[in-house]
Amino acid sequence: MTTSTTSTTSTTSSTCTFDIQCEILQDRLAIDALLDEAFGLARRTKTAYRLREGSRPVDRLCLTARAGGQMVGSIQFWPLLIGDRTPALLLGPLAVSQDVRGRGCGLALMREGLDRAERLNHDLVVLVGDEPYYARVGFSRVPENQLIMPGFVDPARLLARELRAGALKNAAGLVRGALPSLAIPGQS
Ligand SMILES: CC(C)(COP(=O)(O)OP(=O)(O)OC[C@H]1O[C@@H](n2cnc3c(N)ncnc32)[C@H](O)[C@@H]1OP(=O)(O)O)[C@@H](O)C(=O)NCCC(=O)NCCS
Structure with missing residues (x-):
């Protein structure tokens, strides 16, 4: 894997090279089509979507993966508030085009997103x-x-990753969607 210092990261798996970069406005239609293909049209009824209502994702953590000029993968991170005062990020949706699945694109998008989130001083990611x-x-x-999620979630599927050691221990209570400004560390 090679990582450049610019905003584009090239990740090479054994079979494919993915250029990972920040989502731009022109990607929006293709991303929606990719999410419909990956999750179906009922995706908006899921609890994770309820957490996104009335909010918007963190711009610098909305990434796309391209292969051969085509957009083939997308990841977003959304701002959350846990309890009264603990900011966190919600990872998702993550989707990869069927044509390139199993070649490391999803993992590359997550690694890049988590690295960037850590560099932006976020403490905790849940999904x-x-x-x-x-x-x-x-x-x-x-x-x-x-x-406590705002809808049914199988407890076996509620996962977290600390970007700062001990961050999960301090997070408890109701999980709500927040505005991106609340996800900025130090502004809660
Ligand atoms: C899940 C998804 C993002 C994976 O993307 P991808 O680029 O194919 O994944 P990668 O190539 O990085 O990783 C593939 C590896 O993960 C494994 N894997 C993929 N999905 C998995 C799952 N749901 N559970 C367990 N393992 C899984 C594969 O078997 C493969 O294992 P291997 O390396 O041992 O062969 C993609 O399949 C997708 O878009 N699915 C539909 C949408 C979805 O389910 N999104 C995730 C929920 S938010």
């Missing part, structure tokens, strides 16, 4: 997803009943 996949980038199950 709803399959533990065997997300464990590859350091996520593990949140202790049961520590976080």
Whole structure:
């Protein structure tokens, strides 16, 4: 894997090179099509979507992956507030085009997003997803009943990764969507 110091990161797996860069306005339609393909049209009914209502993702953490000039992957991170005062990020949605699945694109997008989030001084990332996949980038199950989600979530799929040691211990209570300014460390 090679990482450049510019805003574009090239990640080479055994079979494919992905250029990872910040999402731009012109990507929006292609990203929506990719999410519809990956999750189906019912995706907006999920609890994770409820956390995004009335908010918007953190601009610098909305990334796309391109291969051969085509947009093939997308990841976003959304601002959360846990309890009264603990800011965190929600990872997702993460989607990779069927044509390039299994070639490291999803993991590359997550690694890049988590690196950038850490450099921006975020402390904690949570998500709803399959533990065997997300464990590859350091996520593990949140202790049961520590976080209260605004809708049903299978406890086995509620995962977190600390970007600062001890951050999860201080996070408890209701998880709500927040505005991006609240996700900026030190501004909660
Ligand atoms: C899940 C998804 C993002 C993975 O992207 P990808 O680029 O194919 O993943 P990678 O190539 O980085 O990783 C592939 C590896 O992860 C494994 N993997 C992929 N999805 C997995 C899952 N849900 N559970 C466990 N392992 C999984 C693959 O088996 C593969 O394992 P291997 O390296 O041992 O062969 C992609 O399949 C996708 O868009 N799926 C539909 C949307 C979705 O489910 N998103 C995630 C929930 S938010």
